Amino acid sequence: MKFAPIPYGRQEITADDIEAVQAVLQSDFLTQGPVVEAFEQAISGYCRAGYGVATNSATSALHLACLALELGPGDWLWTSPITFVASANCGLYCGAKVDFVDINPQNYNLCPQALESKLKDAKQQGRLPKVVVAVHLAGHPCDMRAIHALSEQYGFRIIEDASHAVGAYVLNEPVGSGRFSDITVFSFHPVKIITTGEGGIALTNNPDWARRMRLLRSHGVTRDPDCMDQAPDGPWYYQQVDLGFNYRMTDFQAALGLSQLQRLDEFVSRRQELAKRYSRLLAHLPVTLPQFNPETRSACHLYIIRLQLDQILVSHRAVFEELRTQGIGVNLHYIPVHTQPYYRTMGFAPGDFPQAEKYYTEAMSLPLFPGMSDQQQDRVVTALQKALTL
Numbered sequence: 001m002k003f004a005p006i007p008y009g010r011q012e013i014t015a016d017d018i019e020a021v022q023a024v025l026q027s028d029f030l031t032q033g034p035v036v037e038a039f040e041q042a043i044s045g046y047c048r049a050g051y052g053v054a055t056n057s058a059t060s061a062l063h064l065a066c067l068a069l070e071l072g073p074g075d076w077l078w079t080s081p082i083t084f085v086a087s088a089n090c091g092l093y094c095g096a097k098v099d100f101v102d103i104n105p106q107n108y109n110l111c112p113q114a115l116e117s118k119l120k121d122a123k124q125q126g127r128l129p130k131v132v133v134a135v136h137l138a139g140h141p142c143d144m145r146a147i148h149a150l151s152e153q154y155g156f157r158i159i160e161d162a163s164h165a166v167g168a169y170v171l172n173e174p175v176g177s178g179r180f181s182d183i184t185v186f187s188f189h190p191v192k193i194i195t196t197g198e199g200g201i202a203l204t205n206n207p208d209w210a211r212r213m214r215l216l217r218s219h220g221v222t223r224d225p226d227c228m229d230q231a232p233d234g235p236w237y238y239q240q241v242d243l244g245f246n247y248r249m250t251d252f253q254a255a256l257g258l259s260q261l262q263r264l265d266e267f268v269s270r271r272q273e274l275a276k277r278y279s280r281l282l283a284h285l286p287v288t289l290p291q292f293n294p295e296t297r298s299a300c301h302l303y304i305i306r307l308q309l310d311q312i313l314v315s316h317r318a319v320f321e322e323l324r325t326q327g328i329g330v331n332l333h334y335i336p337v338h339t340q341p342y343y344r345t346m347g348f349a350p351g352d353f354p355q356a357e358k359y360y361t362e363a364m365s366l367p368l369f370p371g372m373s374d375q376q377q378d379r380v381v382t383a384l385q386k387a388l389t390l
């Protein structure tokens with residue numbers, strides 16, 4: 001291979017980031033401490049949310065969010081089949097049942113019309129969901145106004161899985177502000193928009209949910225006399241008042257996140273620039289390009305195309321294999337969750353969500369990350385063009 005491989009996503013770490021982490025490593029505090037708190041305030045400040053609860057992953061934050069909303073056995077959680085498995089698994093962690101709502105074939109997010117008709121049926125059968133997890137696939141915000149209106153009509157709670165959408169906006173509101181949802185979760189995994197190595201956060205405007213997520217983040221143990229059922233025995237005193245977990249973020253991770261947050265808008269702008277450039281360069285190819293909604297600002301986490309298989313002689317798989325051979329790190333986000341072996345054991349089967357399954361046979365994520373050069377992007381475009389005409 002003549003050139004270095006181009007990954008589908010890559011973090012960008014500067015000398016400032018390293019210095020920020022190093023400063024914490026040389027301080028007295030490594031685990032969750034003052035820097036985690038500063039990071040929570042910085043993220044919730046950026047998003048105009050009341051409270052932020054940082055965690056060791058978005059998966060943990062989704063679990064805490066479900067627990068705060070009192071999801072439990074006998075309840076239903078609904079989400080999109082085109083997402084990472086964690087958006088659905090959080091319901092199972094709580095003992096709830098999981099179901100899916102098919103995607104909108106234009107933006108590949110959970111379809112509000114499909115949601116409405118499924119809600120109508122569920123109401124008749126007395127099995128309305130308690131929680132709907134709206135996933136902003138690729139960083140493109142879901143139609144939150146429509147989903148929010150349905151939540152008022154049918155009485156469910158909304159968690160935004162905004163793992164892809166740190167820095168995205170809906171109608172000039174930052175995703176995470178909670179205007180259209182109850183709790184929003186971000187991921188800081190290295191392929192996402194900004195990183196803490198591993199990490200996540202849950203944002204909410206509800207102080208009770210924030211308090212409960214904080215409690216469960218750390219074993220259900222509290223030192224706050226207001227949360228105890230008796231007066232403290234002494235200054236050493238703590239109480240376990242619930243069954244929690246160890247979902248804490250470390251202070252050095254938070255230091256990395258704080259430092260990265262300063263470049264968030266820069267990262268998103270470069271991602272948008274590259275996405276627009278892809279759309280220009282690919283316009284004449286037999287692929288369906290992502291559509292950008294003018295009412296929202298996408299964080300452009302992924303650039304997903306769909307192959308127009310009736311226009312080409314080569315298979316989806318062969319295009320993938322050829323690009324990977326050429327060192328182009330194409331990827332597929334995602335295999336429909338309901339077709340995973342674990343979910344099939346719950347009775348899901350191919351054919352259940354046809355739009356999601358059709359999407360899966362055509363979709364491809366092209367490399368996209370803020371440090372990508374125009375030259376690298378040109379290489380992706382040339383290789384794709386060749387692969388489509390094999």
Ligand SMILES: *Cc1c(COP(=O)(O)O)cnc(C)c1O
Nearest residue numbers: 057058059084086163187189199
């Ligand atoms: C990455 C991701 C998660 C999980 O994030 P972690 O921080 O790795 O736990 C959840 N949902 C979606 C949509 C994701 O992309």
